[in-house]
Amino acid sequence: MLTSKNRSYLKGLANNIEAITYIGKEGITDGFLKQLDEALEAREIVKVSIQKNSILDTKKAANEIAKLTGSEFVQAIGRKFVLYRKSKNNPKIDLPN
Structure with missing residues (x-):
């Protein structure tokens, strides 16, 4: 479970990715x-x-996908959303305490 501090940190990282x-x-x-x-x-x-031709709701789809992949929902903006899951073999992101 992500804390608000973790979520804020991940949002900052997600800003710079496509x-x-x-x-x-x-x-x-x-x-x-x-x-x-x-x-x-x-x-x-x-x-x-989520492409324009899809009828999915962004937040509902994000939460469903997070459950299916064992990941954490970070944020949704418009038709985009961000997911996080710590790597089992090669962790790269060090979350703040």
């Missing part, structure tokens, strides 16, 4: 989840963009 995964009209697919899982393991923090 979305690397996208959700299209197909919605949340197994392929998307696999790609996102690999990205979370490699980067720990990932920004996801």
Whole structure:
């Protein structure tokens, strides 16, 4: 569970990254989840963009995806959201206490 201090720190990190995964009209697919899982393991923090042709609600989709991937929802702005999950093999982000 992220504290408000952790969440604030991660929001600052997310400011400088581009979305690397996208959700299209197909919605949340197994392929998307696999790609996102690999990205979370490699980067720990990932920004996801929901395409305009998708009918998904950003916050609902973000919370559902966080549950499915075992990650933490950090923030949602517009049609983008940020997820965080500490890497099992190669942790890079040191969260503040």
